[in-house]
Amino acid sequence: MTADTINAADTRINARWVIPMEPFGTVLEHQAVILHGSRIAAVMPQAEADRTYRTKETIDLGQHVVLPGLINLHGHTAMSLFRGLADDLPLMTWLNDHIWPAEGRFVSESFVADGSKLAMAEMLRTGTTTFSDMYFFPEVTAQVAHDTGMRAQICFPLMDMPTAWGSGPEEYLRKGADLIEQWQGDDYIIPAIGPHAPYTVSDQPLTAALELSRETGAALQIHLHETAFEVQESLKATGKRPVTRLAELGLLGANTQCVHMTQIDDSDLHQLSGSGAHIVHCPESNLKLASGLCPVQTLKDQGLNITIGTDGAASNNDLDLFGELKTAAMIGKVIADDAAALSAHQALAMATLNGARALGMEHELGSLVPGKLADLIAVDLSDPFLQPVYDPASHLVYSNHGRAVTHSWIHGIPQLQDGRLTRIDMPDLMLRVSEWRNQILS
Numbered sequence: 001m002t003a004d005t006i007n008a009a010d011t012r013i014n015a016r017w018v019i020p021m022e023p024f025g026t027v028l029e030h031q032a033v034i035l036h037g038s039r040i041a042a043v044m045p046q047a048e049a050d051r052t053y054r055t056k057e058t059i060d061l062g063q064h065v066v067l068p069g070l071i072n073l074h075g076h077t078a079m080s081l082f083r084g085l086a087d088d089l090p091l092m093t094w095l096n097d098h099i100w101p102a103e104g105r106f107v108s109e110s111f112v113a114d115g116s117k118l119a120m121a122e123m124l125r126t127g128t129t130t131f132s133d134m135y136f137f138p139e140v141t142a143q144v145a146h147d148t149g150m151r152a153q154i155c156f157p158l159m160d161m162p163t164a165w166g167s168g169p170e171e172y173l174r175k176g177a178d179l180i181e182q183w184q185g186d187d188y189i190i191p192a193i194g195p196h197a198p199y200t201v202s203d204q205p206l207t208a209a210l211e212l213s214r215e216t217g218a219a220l221q222i223h224l225h226e227t228a229f230e231v232q233e234s235l236k237a238t239g240k241r242p243v244t245r246l247a248e249l250g251l252l253g254a255n256t257q258c259v260h261m262t263q264i265d266d267s268d269l270h271q272l273s274g275s276g277a278h279i280v281h282c283p284e285s286n287l288k289l290a291s292g293l294c295p296v297q298t299l300k301d302q303g304l305n306i307t308i309g310t311d312g313a314a315s316n317n318d319l320d321l322f323g324e325l326k327t328a329a330m331i332g333k334v335i336a337d338d339a340a341a342l343s344a345h346q347a348l349a350m351a352t353l354n355g356a357r358a359l360g361m362e363h364e365l366g367s368l369v370p371g372k373l374a375d376l377i378a379v380d381l382s383d384p385f386l387q388p389v390y391d392p393a394s395h396l397v398y399s400n401h402g403r404a405v406t407h408s409w410i411h412g413i414p415q416l417q418d419g420r421l422t423r424i425d426m427p428d429l430m431l432r433v434s435e436w437r438n439q440i441l442s
């Protein structure tokens with residue numbers, strides 16, 4: 001018998017269950033996850049880890065399931081300060097009569113700093129370790145995410161209309177190019193381009209956005225086919241459905257993330273399939289604004305990569321991605337008229353590996369595989385509302401709330417320990433949020 005080699009590493013996490021996401025559908029029991037620096041060193045049975053690893057610290061998580069950190073692929077983080085401000089409205093009334101006027105009055109650097117931090121606190125508490133943002137003052141959100149240690153795709157906004165961040169497309173693109181230059185290659189921040197929607201961005205800036213994407217490799221994220229009204233208005237104005245218009249401009253490619261996609265006909269499917277474009281499903285925002293339902297199974301059957309997002313807290317009204325997964329799985333079954341559609345493991349894949357793929361980071365994120373970045377979470381299944389446990393994946397999607405998340409690590413650094421955030425000063429943040437509430441109310 002040969003003696004085992006002893007390896008040194010930083011952290012050992014003992015957990016009752018591990019769902020590594022690769023191979024698909026795997027649930028491991030009594031595992032040790034070993035972290036070293038910013039990466040996963042090993043996932044192995046605890047008995048084997050006893051023989052082969054010596055770590056600086058060991059964290060015993062008895063009845064927990066450990067899985068990759070969740071990836072929220074679409075949101076407007078600073079809008080958390082508008083949570084509950086304008087409910088029960090359809091998209092265009094919500095935007096034109098409530099949200100855009102409110103943004104005109106309140107959005108500033110400090111609004112974005114405080115609002116995005118509030119969103120990050122909620123996301124971290126509920127299991128999200130990577131998010132995508134599309135909002136004004138993206139340089140502020142990028143800095144807050146970086147200082148907090150969250151991984152984020154930061155899409156600078158692009159619209160025809162002037163806002164507090166810029167006078168029009170030229171300025172948005174100039175500032176956006178600076179943002180890309182500043183953050184490209186950063187460990188945490190992935191700069192990207194956020195043309196708002198086909199109805200707010202004309203052809204010329206869309207083409208300029210595509211050029212910038214091709215020059216820099218930055219992804220494009222756009223609200224697309226969110227409502228039937230959007231498609232009808234586009235047909236009236238251009239004679240084309242928005243997907244056709246974008247395809248003709250060259251915007252539907254492997255570096256494009258299409259958010260919402262609730263209105264899909266055969267011509268859209270034809271244009272999307274094979275384009276390599278990614279779909280960002282936002283079921284709760286689509287339900288709340290009565291925008292429509294994304295036919296996830298049909299898109300999936302065409303080979304499209306389906307990811308998930310919450311949208312902003314002003315249209316959701318929370319950023320709990322576990323809740324979003326439950327909603328996605330439930331409505332996915334009804335839309336497909338098939339209870340087997342969107343299983344718990346498929347739902348988890350949307351928030352992990354598929355999200356990583358859309359970010360072009362499938363070799364770095366989205367599964368607990370040695371060598372990948374150490375972005376992971378632990379969920380405590382010992383609570384009565386999660387008992388008994390036959391299948392932890394089932395509980396994560398069908399019974400869980402993000403509230404059961406107790407630990408997270410991003411880039412190997414602890415972000416949440418026993419339910420407490422390590423890098424956000426919550427009392428200070430709560431004070432600022434209440435000041436914003438008073439200001440917005442008055």
Ligand SMILES: CSC[C@H]1O[C@@H](n2cnc3c(O)ncnc32)[C@H](O)[C@@H]1O
Pocket residue numbers: 076091095099100103134135136157158159194196197223226285311312315
């Ligand atoms: C260009 S910055 C983002 C811009 O988008 C607005 N917004 C928030 N949610 C939605 C949505 O579901 N569809 C379209 N636009 C949305 C937000 O208020 C900002 O103005």
Ligand SMILES: [Zn+2]
Pocket residue numbers: 074075076223259311312
């Ligand atoms: Zn949105």
